[in-house]
Amino acid sequence: MKRGIFASAVRRLKSDSGAWLLIIPALLCIYFSIIRPQLLAFIWSFCSMKGYTITGFAGLDNFKVVLTDTLFLKTFFNTLKYVMYSAVIGFIPPIIVALIMNELIHFRKIIRVIIYLPSIMPAVAVSLLWYFMYYPDQTGLLNVLIIKLGGNPYTWLQDGRFTILYIVVSMAWSASGATVIYYFSALQGINRELYEAAVMDGAGVLYRLRVVTLPYMSGILLLFFVRHLIGVFNIMEQPMQMTNGGPNNASVTLGLLNYRYAFEDGHPQYALALSVIMFIFGLIATVGYFRLNKKVEENR
Amino acid sequence: MIKSLKKPAVCICILSLLLAEAAGCGKKSEKNNDDGNVTVISVGDIPSADIDPEANKICMKRISDFEKKHPEIKIEPDTYVFSPDTYAAMAEAETLPTTYHLPFTQAKLVIDMEYTADVAGVLKKEGIYEQINDTILEKISKDGKIYLIPESCYDSGIALNMKLFRESDMVNEDGTPKAPTTWEELVETAQKIKEKTGKDGFSMPASGWRFMPVAWSFGGEFLEQTPDGKWKAVFDSPEVTEALQYIKDLKWKYKVLQENALISTDDINQLFASGETAMMFAEPGQVSKCTIYGMELGDVGMIQMPAGPKKHVTLMGGTYSAVRKGASEKEIEAVITWLKETSSLGLVLSDEVKNSIETQTELDLTSKNIVGADMISPWKSDNPVEQYRKQLRQEKANINLNYVKLYNDKSNIEFREEEPVATNALYRTLGDCIQEIWTNENADCAAVLKQAASDFQKNHLDNLK
The missing domain is CATH 3.40.190.10 (Periplasmic binding protein-like II)
Incomplete structure (x- = not known):
């Protein structure tokens, strides 16, 4: 019986060898750049290390160190804050902008270019730009405006209660251009006849939005939402550039904590353990993403 | 034709995979670049x-x-x-x-x-x-x-922007700066300069590395090794608290510090070079970096680290x-x-x-x-x-030697090295404490240090192997 299955597998492999040949380059790339590093990271997270050299098996010790770190919970909730703020600031405004763009008759192309411009700026440049806009003395751009309006300079990023919010605003500014274009192209794909029919039935703008636009867009919106959340969960560069996790760890994220373990403290094993923990969260979100994706595809 | 190529192609691909894997995970052999003669x-x-x-x-x-x-x-x-x-x-x-x-x-x-x-x-x-x-x-x-x-x-010492010192009449007749020798004098000097020029008297990043000599000079210590070889965080002492209170007062009480609590060393170099701040913690190497931002070498001055109530000490x-x-x-x-x-x-x-x-x-x-x-x-x-x-x-000096005379005098000052374990984590922890007291006027220095010492013990010292 077993021999039969094996023989059939070999036969299938032989008959599909052409297809296998074609996908081998892609498989190699995926293996070396994604699968192998993840497998090694998983295995090494159970090891004690000196630099990047394994010195023995550590069991769950690395996970214990990471999970009992007094910063872990704070960092985890900080990261969730980024995700939540981003879900509102980074998700809803692009929808509104795309809807407005869809209703525009004139200057559509030039507005599209202007909206996309922030997306072509490197993340580091965006962080620096906003860092100087948020500068807490009279030279910060936002404070210049406040002073012109008769107010007093505000501390912006130094106000630990809202540091994450301000960082998310800078991220949303940078990323929303591309998202707007995606939504806009989805809106362009909606059958115009549906709108014409709704108009003939006397539907106004808001009613058309409710009965035509949103039902058609719900699939892509949901997928973008989940992808957006997964992306923000791994955030590191922006808080590193703008506040380095400060003030007093008010904006530190799991990604930044990971960086500190690996590069500042010389404990890559803890960084790997934290990566595995983050990977599990990411995996849960990804499974949810694929389920949603399947549902969206089925509903089309 | 295609069929005849399939087998060799598959073999080549598998071979490539194995070779690439061997190259990727195998450790390089030791590189010895001596061929006997050269x-x-x-x-x-x-x-x-x-x-x-x-x-x-x-x-x-x-x-x-x-x-x-x-x-x-x-x-x-x-x-x-x-x-x-x-x-x-x-x-x-x-x-x-x-x-x-x-x-x-x-x-x-x-x-x-x-x-x-x-x-x-x-x-x-x-x-x-x-x-x-x-x-x-x-x-x-x-x-x-x-x-x-x-x-x-x-x-480590204090770098002086002599342009601001000259503008504030803070230069002695012999050409040396009227520079502070104690932490109290540093405040007085910074206040005078702020009063006369409107510029910040002193700037420092929220850095544990910079805070260490200040705390030592107040009689504080950071880590202690117990007889069993383990390490203990002891920076929640009254001496370190007093030093942290001094750093807090620079901002809230004396108002001589820069506004930005999250400022980096490089940003401070820019402030110093452009004459926006009169004094900063520095070493010759850091001051050299200020020339990138247009600092005139003739405006560079340096002095020893000021003395504290208990010690006159600096960090090597x-x-x-x-x-x-x-x-x-x-x-x-x-x-x-x-x-x-x-x-x-x-x-x-x-x-x-x-x-x-x-x-x-x-x-x-x-x-x-x-x-x-x-x-x-x-x-x-x-x-x-x-x-x-x-x-x-x-x-061959390219700076005014009178302006660095007080730095070049290395007498009567103790040179200390960094702490021996979890050094970077310690600097980060102390930096967090400084950020807290600079962003929260009501922060209690003793409570901040107590929490930080307890967390540092648990997160770093208890995990030392």
Whole structure:
């Protein structure tokens, strides 16, 4: 019986060898750049290390160190804050902008270019730009405006209660251009006849939005939402550039904590353990993403 | 036709996979660049010809002269500059140059990771071992081995923007600045300058490294080793609390500090260079960086670290040379020969060493590094080489020597080294405390330090192996 299955597998492999040949380059790339590093990271997270050299098996010790770190919970909730703020600031405004763009008759192309411009700026440049806009003395751009309006300079990023919010605003500014274009192209794909029919039935703008636009867009919106959340969960560069996790760890994220373990403290094993923990969260979100994706595809 | 190609193609692909995997996960064999007659060593920190052509030219001439004198050694210039982000990965992949520099702050980490070669044998053979300052020797040794070579050493002090000092009439008749000698005087000086010029009197980043000498001068300590060899965080003491309260008062009570609590050292350099702040914690190397932002060398002043109520103490820093792990004995010898003729490792005042000191001074002048502020010797005593170096640099000084007189006076001050364990994490923890007291006027310094010491003990000291 077993021999039969094996023989059939070999036969299938032989008959599909052409297809296998074609996908081998892609498989190699995926293996070396994604699968192998993840497998090694998983295995090494159970090891004690000196630099990047394994010195023995550590069991769950690395996970214990990471999970009992007094910063872990704070960092985890900080990261969730980024995700939540981003879900509102980074998700809803692009929808509104795309809807407005869809209703525009004139200057559509030039507005599209202007909206996309922030997306072509490197993340580091965006962080620096906003860092100087948020500068807490009279030279910060936002404070210049406040002073012109008769107010007093505000501390912006130094106000630990809202540091994450301000960082998310800078991220949303940078990323929303591309998202707007995606939504806009989805809106362009909606059958115009549906709108014409709704108009003939006397539907106004808001009613058309409710009965035509949103039902058609719900699939892509949901997928973008989940992808957006997964992306923000791994955030590191922006808080590193703008506040380095400060003030007093008010904006530190799991990604930044990971960086500190690996590069500042010389404990890559803890960084790997934290990566595995983050990977599990990411995996849960990804499974949810694929389920949603399947549902969206089925509903089309 | 296609069918006949399938099998060989599949075989080639599988073979490639195996070869690539072997290359990816296998450790490189030890690189020995000596073929019997010529030993090849790569030397890091050589300025790039694209970025600094003048400095590159001087270095290349130095290499060419060295190779003419030592035909058995070939130098490969490398622009590698130490960076903690890439160091471990490069060390593991054995792509570091044979020798490179690294700062004192990273020494413990590098030694613990064992990514540098043991040079004890060659240093002993060359008679260098006995000359190394005891404090430094302790820092670079582990289990009887020596993993780093002292290159240069400095003490932290206060840099003064003399343009603001002159504008505030804060210069003595003999041309020296009316500079603070205690922390109280620093506040008074900063307040006077702020009053007269409207600029910040003093700037500092929320850095634990900068806070350490302040706390020591108030009588505080950070870590303590118990008889069983374990480490204990003791920086929740009244002395360290008093020092932190002083740092807090600079902002909230005396209002002499910059507004930004999250400011980086580089940002402070810009403020200092552009005359937006009058004083900052600095070493000669950091002040040199200010010339990038247009600082006039004639406006540079430096003084010793001010004294605290209990001690007059400062923090030592500096640069080590390292030899790549896996280097052969011949390569280590070649590196030592190179360093003896190009760095402070030349302990006998020969013509070559004189020439090397002159070239280094020329290189510093070309690169607009400040020349004239004295470093401290990493060696046991002030030997003739150090005296010649000091004399030459005073003669060729590109700054006003009166403005650095109080920094060059190294008497009556204690030099201390960094804490020996979890150093970077300690700096970060103290930095967090400073951020807290600078962003929250009502923060209680004692409570902040108590929480920080408890967390540091749990997160770092209890996990030391």
